[in-house]
Amino acid sequence: MTDLVRARELDAADPLRHARDLFDLPEGVVYLDGNSLGALPKATPGRMEQVVRQEWGEGLIRSWNTADWFTLSQRVGAKLAPLIGAAQDEVIACDTTSVNIFKLISAALAARPGRKVILSEPGNFPTDIYMIAGLEAQGLARRRLADVDAIMAALDDDVALLMLTHVHYKTGRMLDMQRLTKAAHDAGALVLWDLSHSTGGVPVDLGGCNADFAVGCGYKYLNGGPGAPAFAYVAQRHQAGLQQPLTGWFGHRAPFEFSDDYDPAPGVDRLLAGTPAILGLAALEVGVDLIAELGMGALVAKSRALSEFASGAIAERLSDLELASPHNPVQRGSQLSYRHEHAYPICQALIARGIIGDFRAPDILRFGFAPAYLRYEDVYNAVEALAEIVTTGAWNTPEFRKRAAVT
Amino acid sequence: MTDLVRARELDAADPLRHARDLFDLPEGVVYLDGNSLGALPKATPGRMEQVVRQEWGEGLIRSWNTADWFTLSQRVGAKLAPLIGAAQDEVIACDTTSVNIFKLISAALAARPGRKVILSEPGNFPTDIYMIAGLEAQGLARRRLADVDAIMAALDDDVALLMLTHVHYKTGRMLDMQRLTKAAHDAGALVLWDLSHSTGGVPVDLGGCNADFAVGCGYKYLNGGPGAPAFAYVAQRHQAGLQQPLTGWFGHRAPFEFSDDYDPAPGVDRLLAGTPAILGLAALEVGVDLIAELGMGALVAKSRALSEFASGAIAERLSDLELASPHNPVQRGSQLSYRHEHAYPICQALIARGIIGDFRAPDILRFGFAPAYLRYEDVYNAVEALAEIVTTGAWNTPEFRKRAAVT
Numbered sequence: 001m002t003d004l005v006r007a008r009e010l011d012a013a014d015p016l017r018h019a020r021d022l023f024d025l026p027e028g029v030v031y032l033d034g035n036s037l038g039a040l041p042k043a044t045p046g047r048m049e050q051v052v053r054q055e056w057g058e059g060l061i062r063s064w065n066t067a068d069w070f071t072l073s074q075r076v077g078a079k080l081a082p083l084i085g086a087a088q089d090e091v092i093a094c095d096t097t098s099v100n101i102f103k104l105i106s107a108a109l110a111a112r113p114g115r116k117v118i119l120s121e122p123g124n125f126p127t128d129i130y131m132i133a134g135l136e137a138q139g140l141a142r143r144r145l146a147d148v149d150a151i152m153a154a155l156d157d158d159v160a161l162l163m164l165t166h167v168h169y170k171t172g173r174m175l176d177m178q179r180l181t182k183a184a185h186d187a188g189a190l191v192l193w194d195l196s197h198s199t200g201g202v203p204v205d206l207g208g209c210n211a212d213f214a215v216g217c218g219y220k221y222l223n224g225g226p227g228a229p230a231f232a233y234v235a236q237r238h239q240a241g242l243q244q245p246l247t248g249w250f251g252h253r254a255p256f257e258f259s260d261d262y263d264p265a266p267g268v269d270r271l272l273a274g275t276p277a278i279l280g281l282a283a284l285e286v287g288v289d290l291i292a293e294l295g296m297g298a299l300v301a302k303s304r305a306l307s308e309f310a311s312g313a314i315a316e317r318l319s320d321l322e323l324a325s326p327h328n329p330v331q332r333g334s335q336l337s338y339r340h341e342h343a344y345p346i347c348q349a350l351i352a353r354g355i356i357g358d359f360r361a362p363d364i365l366r367f368g369f370a371p372a373y374l375r376y377e378d379v380y381n382a383v384e385a386l387a388e389i390v391t392t393g394a395w396n397t398p399e400f401r402k403r404a405a406v407t
Numbered sequence: 408m409t410d411l412v413r414a415r416e417l418d419a420a421d422p423l424r425h426a427r428d429l430f431d432l433p434e435g436v437v438y439l440d441g442n443s444l445g446a447l448p449k450a451t452p453g454r455m456e457q458v459v460r461q462e463w464g465e466g467l468i469r470s471w472n473t474a475d476w477f478t479l480s481q482r483v484g485a486k487l488a489p490l491i492g493a494a495q496d497e498v499i500a501c502d503t504t505s506v507n508i509f510k511l512i513s514a515a516l517a518a519r520p521g522r523k524v525i526l527s528e529p530g531n532f533p534t535d536i537y538m539i540a541g542l543e544a545q546g547l548a549r550r551r552l553a554d555v556d557a558i559m560a561a562l563d564d565d566v567a568l569l570m571l572t573h574v575h576y577k578t579g580r581m582l583d584m585q586r587l588t589k590a591a592h593d594a595g596a597l598v599l600w601d602l603s604h605s606t607g608g609v610p611v612d613l614g615g616c617n618a619d620f621a622v623g624c625g626y627k628y629l630n631g632g633p634g635a636p637a638f639a640y641v642a643q644r645h646q647a648g649l650q651q652p653l654t655g656w657f658g659h660r661a662p663f664e665f666s667d668d669y670d671p672a673p674g675v676d677r678l679l680a681g682t683p684a685i686l687g688l689a690a691l692e693v694g695v696d697l698i699a700e701l702g703m704g705a706l707v708a709k710s711r712a713l714s715e716f717a718s719g720a721i722a723e724r725l726s727d728l729e730l731a732s733p734h735n736p737v738q739r740g741s742q743l744s745y746r747h748e749h750a751y752p753i754c755q756a757l758i759a760r761g762i763i764g765d766f767r768a769p770d771i772l773r774f775g776f777a778p779a780y781l782r783y784e785d786v787y788n789a790v791e792a793l794a795e796i797v798t799t800g801a802w803n804t805p806e807f808r809k810r811a812a813v814t
């Protein structure tokens with residue numbers, strides 16, 4: 001049986017085969033970058049039209065009450081919560097991942113007086129590490145980076161917070177949340193998990209792992225749109241005492257009393273700062289609804305099967321290509337990364353053929369497998385194109401080697 | 408000549424009379440709340456459709472380059488700059504007003520070591536004052552509030568930053584930016600102006616006033632939509648040394664080098680933190696383009712004429728109603744506020760008649776005059792309804808007195 005026949009059989013038997021039709025994907029494109037920007041749900045343009053024309057245009061200021069804009073951050077958070085093993089009142093959608101990281105690093109420092117170290121790993125997603133820098137310049141935090149293998153040894157009495165990304169953006173490696181959370185707690189530290197590359201792609205059980213804090217982004221597997229609002233999670237046990245420094249009016253107990261004194265809202269609401277981004281939240285809600293409806297069980301099963309199919313086919317066609325992701329699908333996110341000296345022009349040559357993956361400096365070719373809309377036959381076609389480009393050297397043209405201003 | 412005849416004459420002679428047709432306003436509504444949430448420009452739904460269907464849906468991840476998403480924050484900032492007397496490279500659109508205030512308070516503290524006091528006035532817009540609280544809890548800042556008359560006396564060697572709202576949200580009182588900025592500088596302090604109720608409604612000349620920092624919101628007179636991204640201004644002379652603690656990847660000199668070390672972008676770009684909110688920025692750009700096209704000169708002239716017409720008609724019909732705004736239109740923003748013991752039910756009774764102003768606790772009736780889409784005849788109708796409601800006591804029903812969950 002050829003790979004193509006097998007791909008078609010797998011598609012025919014796929015319990016999620018109907019889901020692709022819920023997305024608007026361009027013709028002739030195999031989209032392997034849903035881990036960077038998720039595809040457009042078909043329901044989104046209609047919902048945006050409604051929020052713009054009816055809620056904003058017709059309802060005007062009244063829509064804060066009549067269209068429930070006031071509780072949109074909470075509502076999206078509550079819908080997102082079951083996807084990551086959280087209770088509904090533990091998650092709120094707001095701001096960006098970066099800003100939410102800042103809030104929760106600061107909250108950990110406030111909760112662990114006398115400890116200043118924020119422990120992470122080198123090569124973590126840049127914004128996570130960068131968000132320590134500002135607090136370091138203020139004298140509030142100290143950065144410590146240790147390779148994941150050395151994390152246990154680096155957890156000492158100075159560590160206020162262990163901050164890690166659950167699924168690594170570059171390699172797709174997935175960390176053992178349960179074990180690392182316990183290790184941090186044993187050392188008296190709190191833990192903050194960045195779920196940006198996890199949510200909607202892999203199983204996450206924040207509650208079961210006894211995690212303290214988490215953040216994640218809305219524009220990858222949640223399909224919330226470019227620059228979608230992010231989310232933040234605070235375990236119930238930390239909510240009453242939570243102190244975060246972005247003390248804006250939407251995090252106040254009673255914003256419309258217009259008092260001069262800040263009095264934080266109970267619960268996770270106190271993570272809000274400014275006026276919520278209604279247009280972005282409305283688009284995110286559509287994406288979250290869709291993922292919740294498809295169900296994490298089916299999505300995770302298909303994600304693993306898709307990446308297994310891809311890695312098998314690539315190993316067969318390009319046996320020299322170095323897999324930078326873990327070989328075991330339960331130890332990685334919904335992606336495969338390969339190392340190649342010429343990853344950049346290979347990626348450009350793929351894009352020219354409608355196969356959209358991405359490049360991560362200096363030498364990573366990254367393919368995401370968004371299980372909601374990707375078919376096995378798409379993966380087959382992508383592997384065929386990749387094999388052709390690599391074996392013939394078709395990537396080696398001035399056009400493909402020319403770097404974009406931003407890659 | 409009756410007020411109605413005069414209103415119609417003023418409308419006929421209005422150089423901005425064509426502008427109303429550029430907005431989508433509901434039938435039967437007189438919208439006096441453009442200072443809280445601006446109306447929907449007719450061009451916005453089409454632009455949103457384009458950014459959602461074409462740029463996101465068709466372009467997918469490629470649109471970061473091909474649709475210039477990477478520079479959208481800068482582009483909107485540059486278009487906004489001339490409306491507030493700034494150079495194009497001094498303004499950037501991002502995050503919320505609250506978050507931008509936090510960045511710039513922190514930047515002032517970094518630029519004035521040894522000084523911890525942030526000076527503002529009691530009753531300033533809550534989020535402005537609240538944003539000091541988080542920094543105070545971290546031991547970085549100290550809040551000092553002084554009535555505007557006593558601000559000069561409160562400016563001493565401990566003050567790092569004078570932070571004031573240019574047009575007061577409740578009363579509409581406009582401060583003397585030139586004089587107060589100079590006073591702050593004479594005391595060795597920096598100054599941060601909140602332009603949320605100014606931008607697009609009154610003349611602002613940040614450069615001419617030698618202002619250091621400013622912030623403002625996109626959803627009022629700029630008509631950027633509910634929860635639109637905000638903006639921040641940093642005078643060129645402060646940009647090279649600017650330190651702000653929300654050190655996210657979009658504020659990095661080269662985000663896609665994925666280095667572990669934070670190296671701030673040159674200029675105002677370093678105010679960026681997380682991934683920009685593309686949907687919100689796209690809507691904001693339409694609103695900014697529209698206001699820029701109409702021109703601040705014409706808008707300011709009409710704003711003053713509208714509020715003069717309104718205050719004259721109200722004084723005639725309801726001579727006892729106490730004006731909480733300055734009597735001189737050049738000393739106030741594009742709004743009029745009145746004090747009334749029963750402001751809340753009066754506001755509800757007006758809304759029931761399609762006259763949408765708003766209530767600000769405890770006793771303020773607030774009417775905004777967005778000059779781009781408001782007609783003199785609208786103002787006439789609003790005053791008629793107000794006079795009828797107040798003189799007949801039509802506000803005094805259980806329905807109008809019942810408070811919404813959020814007012």
